Amino acid sequence: MPMLHFEFMQRAFWAGGLIALIAPILGVFLVLRRQSLMADTLSHVSMAGVALGSVLHMSPVLAGFLFAVIGGIAIEQLRRSYRAYSEVPVAIIMTSGLALAMVLMSMKSNLSKSFSSYLFGSIVAVNPLQLMIIAAVTAGGMIFFAVLRRHLYTLTFDEETAAVGGVQVKLLTFAFAVMSGLIVAAAMPIVGVLLVSALIVLPSAFALRFAGGFLQACILAVCAGLTGVFGGLTASYYTDTPPGGTIALTLLLILLAGIAVQKVGQRRRQRHLGEAVRAVPSASRQVMSTSYQEEETNVS
Numbered sequence: 196m197p198m199l200h201f202e203f204m205q206r207a208f209w210a211g212g213l214i215a216l217i218a219p220i221l222g223v224f225l226v227l228r229r230q231s232l233m234a235d236t237l238s239h240v241s242m243a244g245v246a247l248g249s250v251l252h253m254s255p256v257l258a259g260f261l262f263a264v265i266g267g268i269a270i271e272q273l274r275r276s277y278r279a280y281s282e283v284p285v286a287i288i289m290t291s292g293l294a295l296a297m298v299l300m301s302m303k304s305n306l307s308k309s310f311s312s313y314l315f316g317s318i319v320a321v322n323p324l325q326l327m328i329i330a331a332v333t334a335g336g337m338i339f340f341a342v343l344r345r346h347l348y349t350l351t352f353d354e355e356t357a358a359v360g361g362v363q364v365k366l367l368t369f370a371f372a373v374m375s376g377l378i379v380a381a382a383m384p385i386v387g388v389l390l391v392s393a394l395i396v397l398p399s400a401f402a403l404r405f406a407g408g409f410l411q412a413c414i415l416a417v418c419a420g421l422t423g424v425f426g427g428l429t430a431s432y433y434t435d436t437p438p439g440g441t442i443a444l445t446l447l448l449i450l451l452a453g454i455a456v457q458k459v460g461q462r463r464r465q466r467h468l469g470e471a472v473r474a475v476p477s478a479s480r481q482v483m484s485t486s487y488q489e490e491e492t493n494v495s
Contacts, residue, residue, distance in 0.1 A: 198432045203319050207438070210321045211424035213329050214382050214394065217336040219416035221378050222399030223409075224371070227351045232285045233270060234392040237379040240266030240292035242388050246299035256325065263380040266292060267372035318385045318428070318438045325384055332381040339374050340413075347371065348409055385424070386439040393443035398423065401450045404457060419449050 198204045225233055244262025248255035266288050273284030321329075340347065349357040350367055358364045379391055386394050398419035399412070406412035427442030434441070 198429070203321075204428075204432065206321050206323070206326050207318045207428055208425065210326050210329050211318055211385055211428055211442070212421060213326075213333040214378075214385050215398075215420035215424040216417055217333045217340075217378055218382050218395045219398035219402070219420040220340050220413050221336070221375060222395040222397075223402065223412050223416050224347060224351055225375070226396065226399045226403060230270075230285070231392070231396050232282070232289070233267075233375060234379050234382075234395040236270065236285050236289040236292065237263045237266045237376050238383060238388045238391040239289050239296065241376075241380045241383060243292045243296040243299060246296050250299055250302050256328070259383065260328075260377060260380040262292075263376035264373050265376070267376035267379075268369065271368050271372040317387075318442075321384050329381045329384075332377045336374055336378055339370070343367065343370075386442055390439050390443040393446055394420065394424070397443075397446040397450050401446075401453050404453060419446070423449055 199208070222231075222234070225231055241259040241263035244258040244260070245255040247253075247262070248258030251258075270284045270288050273287060277283040346357065346362045346367055349360060350362060350364065350371075354364050357367075379395070382391050382394050385391075398416040401419045402412045402415035406415050423446035424442055427445035428438060430436070430445065431438040431441040
């Protein structure tokens with residue numbers, strides 16, 4: 196029976212496709228800002244929110260989104276205090292989120308059993324409400340990055356230049372932190388807390404090796420993300436392997452294949468260049484010999 200015949204697989208492909216449209220674009224910005232671990236950090240903070248929501252009998256999904264947004268804002272605030280040590284805020288928030296999640300999990304005996312879907316992802320169990328939330332986050336993220344693309348690009352490389360150019364740096368970094376938290380929280384049902392950075396960072400890492408410009412990098416990252424998600428879901432269905440791990444491994448294979456192709460191309464270009472360099476002296480000698488013979492003929 197075709198896999199798309201099942202309604203849960205249709206929702207899985209919709210959810211994966213939607214998040215693959217926006218997560219790699221966020222990944223491009225995070226990699227360029229040297230904040231690749233921010234996705235991991237926010238996912239761990241979001242796990243603490245899920246645990247708190249379960250303890251207080253609230254919606255774990257909404258609590259996870261709220262904590263992820265708060266974590267993103269906290270990272271940006273701490274980053275201003277540790278400008279020379281950009282990895283310190285990430286470490287502080289990550290350890291705080293993990294510690295809080297562990298304490299909250301201990302307050303409810305059966306909570307750890309239900310946490311496996313958050314840790315490893317459960318894309319085939321995405322319900323209509325989660326799909327609507329993912330669609331809303333994707334739409335909001337696409338509008339956010341499309342409208343503020345130039346300002347975000349300037350802010351990514353030099354905040355002082357962005358401020359001089361009239362960019363509201365504090366407001367924009369606050370908005371970026373909020374959007375990062377929303378996207379990370381939306382990606383958690385796809386690959387889980389432990390692998391969420393794979394869906395965000397790996398496609399962007401692939402794209403930045405081949406792209407000739409920023410816009411091209413975003414497009415390549417989205418293409419790689421869609422290929423990884425759809426390929427991973429298909430492979431997971433037919434091999435009966437965990438969807439989240441299969442998607443992450445597929446994205447990793449895409450990255451490794453891209454690196455291998457690039458290295459082969461570089462070696463071929465170097466070999467052709469070496470052959471061309473070696474051919475130059477012999478060609479010069481041939482030209483000199485021909486010129487000498489012509490001179491001898493003219494003299495005679």
